Amino acid sequence: MNYAIIGAGIGGLTTALAFQRKGIAYQVYERFPKLSPVGAGIWLSPNALQVLEHLELLEEVKQQGNSIDRITIGKPDLSPISDIPQNLIKQRFGYSAIAIHRAKLQKLLLDKIPKEKVHLGKAFESFSDEGAQLSLNFSDGSGARTDFLIGADGIKSRVRNQLFPDSQIRYSGQTCWRGVADIELDSAFDNRVYELWGNQVRFGFSRISKAKYYWFAVALDAPNAKDDQAAVQQKLLSMFRGFDSTVIALLKATPTDKIIRGDLNDLKPMKKWYEAKVCLIGDAGHATTPNMGQGGAQAIEDAYYLSHFIQNASAPDAFRMFQDKRQKKVNAIVNQSWMTGKVAHWKYGRGLRNLIMASVPKGMMNKKVIEMYEIEKFETVS
Numbered sequence: 001m002n003y004a005i006i007g008a009g010i011g012g013l014t015t016a017l018a019f020q021r022k023g024i025a026y027q028v029y030e031r032f033p034k035l036s037p038v039g040a041g042i043w044l045s046p047n048a049l050q051v052l053e054h055l056e057l058l059e060e061v062k063q064q065g066n067s068i069d070r071i072t073i074g075k076p077d078l079s080p081i082s083d084i085p086q087n088l089i090k091q092r093f094g095y096s097a098i099a100i101h102r103a104k105l106q107k108l109l110l111d112k113i114p115k116e117k118v119h120l121g122k123a124f125e126s127f128s129d130e131g132a133q134l135s136l137n138f139s140d141g142s143g144a145r146t147d148f149l150i151g152a153d154g155i156k157s158r159v160r161n162q163l164f165p166d167s168q169i170r171y172s173g174q175t176c177w178r179g180v181a182d183i184e185l186d187s188a189f190d191n192r193v194y195e196l197w198g199n200q201v202r203f204g205f206s207r208i209s210k211a212k213y214y215w216f217a218v219a220l221d222a223p224n225a226k227d228d229q230a231a232v233q234q235k236l237l238s239m240f241r242g243f244d245s246t247v248i249a250l251l252k253a254t255p256t257d258k259i260i261r262g263d264l265n266d267l268k269p270m271k272k273w274y275e276a277k278v279c280l281i282g283d284a285g286h287a288t289t290p291n292m293g294q295g296g297a298q299a300i301e302d303a304y305y306l307s308h309f310i311q312n313a314s315a316p317d318a319f320r321m322f323q324d325k326r327q328k329k330v331n332a333i334v335n336q337s338w339m340t341g342k343v344a345h346w347k348y349g350r351g352l353r354n355l356i357m358a359s360v361p362k363g364m365m366n367k368k369v370i371e372m373y374e375i376e377k378f379e380t381v382s
């Protein structure tokens, strides 16, 4: 049985690697002729890292990324609202989150997959069921045949649009700028994540490697609003002028043409992620706002479970088992992340919000987070 994976993002590539390790036949089709991931940095939480460990990729991720020992939600002057050392997480899993450049993560995954299985410049258009097999159509007029189809083509998934045309992308009301600053800060910042909550704006940052810091900035705006790229750095400097000098230094150390912007959307949770021979994973099936840093991690978890079920049952039964295993956890994350985004941008009662945040016992927070990071253990492959 052959599986076609549409999309060579984090979800598609991790699925390809998991299939490779388990001897499941697959081909990957990616619309871009070259893989150049946007989005600067990413935090890989321990659930994602356990999957990467299972796929024997963890050591390289550790070497190329930066370990996070402390996560602080703070005020614009860096003073903490909630400050969580990651010791308990480290004790439980052997590591805490790792911050890494997206391009490095993608390359690490890609390098482990045989070149001939990744078809670049193949923009998926549609599929049709020809009885014995599915026929795939690409925008360059070419086609391919497959037994099963995995839609890993992100939040605007064409696979999903054909399968479930009523699915709904929701705009959170928030837009996000991201960048990588070529800068070294005081060593006190080395292994920390900061997210600073101001007056309906927030700014997060962490070191991803030597002399490189990933940052993001979030503000309320109308959907699809655009910037004058030449002035975007200046715009952000003005938006965050009351913030700690570290924030200003990070913005100044990022060339304006390298700052990227994207609206924060998610996908209204769907009842089904599969139908007959087609299954959705990652953002294609359950995109979430990034407020819990879990979208990529959930795509990676999808790869882990889907490959396990496919190894042990044939599709579509394997797709049903995958959905049954994953849906409750993923929907809870989507909903919690949506709420967190709203709280972070509260207009009124920010003092009260901060007080509530500060009074949540650390033990309780750690317990919830550890639950989210747990994955079911399967035997190591390869």
Ligand SMILES: Cc1cc2nc3c(=O)[nH]c(=O)nc-3n(C[C@H](O)[C@H](O)[C@H](O)COP(=O)(O)OP(=O)(O)OC[C@H]3O[C@@H](n4cnc5c(N)ncnc54)[C@H](O)[C@@H]3O)c2cc1C
Binding pocket: 006, 007, 008, 009, 010, 011, 012, 029, 030, 031, 032, 039, 041, 042, 043, 044, 045, 122, 123, 124, 125, 152, 153, 154, 155, 157, 158, 176, 178, 216, 262, 264, 281, 282, 283, 284, 288, 289, 290, 293, 294, 295, 296, 297, 298, 299
């Ligand atoms: C601001 C921000 C910060 C984030 N931070 C984090 C974080 O710290 N940690 C975390 O875990 N997650 C984070 N996320 C979420 C994470 O980026 C996504 O959940 C993750 O990238 C989803 O992976 P994916 O493979 O499902 O989709 P994508 O990464 O969107 O990949 C989809 C791939 O499919 C390709 N494709 C699309 N259409 C077609 C087509 N028609 N034919 C062929 N190929 C196609 C695309 O080119 C792309 O390569 C963040 C998201 C945002 C917006």
